[in-house]
Amino acid sequence: MTQFAIDLGNNDKLVLREMWTVPALHALIEKNLDRLRQWEHWAKGPQTEEGLAAFTTHQMHQWVDGQALPAAIVSQGHVVGSIGARIDSYIGVADLGYWIDADAEGRGLVTRAARTLIDHLHQDRGIRRIEIRTATENVRSRAVAERLGFTHEGTLTAAHIAGDRVHDTALYGLIP
Numbered sequence: 389m390t391q392f393a394i395d396l397g398n399n400d401k402l403v404l405r406e407m408w409t410v411p412a413l414h415a416l417i418e419k420n421l422d423r424l425r426q427w428e429h430w431a432k433g434p435q436t437e438e439g440l441a442a443f444t445t446h447q448m449h450q451w452v453d454g455q456a457l458p459a460a461i462v463s464q465g466h467v468v469g470s471i472g473a474r475i476d477s478y479i480g481v482a483d484l485g486y487w488i489d490a491d492a493e494g495r496g497l498v499t500r501a502a503r504t505l506i507d508h509l510h511q512d513r514g515i516r517r518i519e520i521r522t523a524t525e526n527v528r529s530r531a532v533a534e535r536l537g538f539t540h541e542g543t544l545t546a547a548h549i550a551g552d553r554v555h556d557t558a559l560y561g562l563i564p
């Protein structure tokens with residue numbers, strides 16, 4: 389049973405990516421591997437449940453240290469995606485990353501989850517600036533940032549890699 393959950397309304401919620409989320413997230417990653425590999429460098433190699441468990445342990449350590457907030461998106465009782473923040477609490481800046489199952493895409497769930505996470509980071513954790521970095525060609529990810537009111541602050545040349553492809557990075561910033 390999780391010790392951390394944020395209600396998103398409509399029977400959707402964010403839960404901490406504890407070990408119990410590993411089998412469900414691993415199954416989702418396998419199912420969505422081709423589309424994740426387009427944009428997520430971590431998806432390049434073979435995906436194993438053991439590897440995801442090791443990464444989850446690392447993220448839990450970072451959570452305890454206040455350096456990360458790794459969450460799974462749960463919709464109608466099923467794990468459907470992931471959203472997380474890496475946190476630099478010394479300077480009060482966090483950056484967001486997210487992905488969702490193809491079957492749950494296009495419903496506004498990621499935007500809703502991100503908005504709720506941003507409120508939590510700002511109001512409860514004192515984070516004063518949030519960033520989203522995404523490949524300039526990643527139209528759906530950029531749309532999430534823009535829907536949330538982020539400003540496109542600039543483009544970082546060749547700063548993003550996904551698989552064997554190097555992309556420019558669109559840097560988005562928000563001062564909540």
Ligand SMILES: CC(C)(COP(=O)(O)OP(=O)(O)OC[C@H]1O[C@@H](n2cnc3c(N)ncnc32)[C@H](O)[C@@H]1OP(=O)(O)O)[C@@H](O)C(=O)NCCC(=O)NCCS
Pocket residue numbers: 423424427428485486487488489492493494495496497498499500521522523526528529531532535
């Ligand atoms: C990027 C990604 C997470 C975006 O997911 P998404 O489902 O498009 O994002 P949202 O949850 O905000 O949904 C937006 C869509 O829901 C629609 N929508 C419906 N109700 C909505 C609501 N209440 N609020 C906002 N949008 C709503 C929007 O119109 C939009 O539709 P459309 O773009 O299909 O026309 C997803 O495409 C993905 O997992 N991609 C692969 C991994 C990836 O690229 N990750 C990001 C790396 S930086």
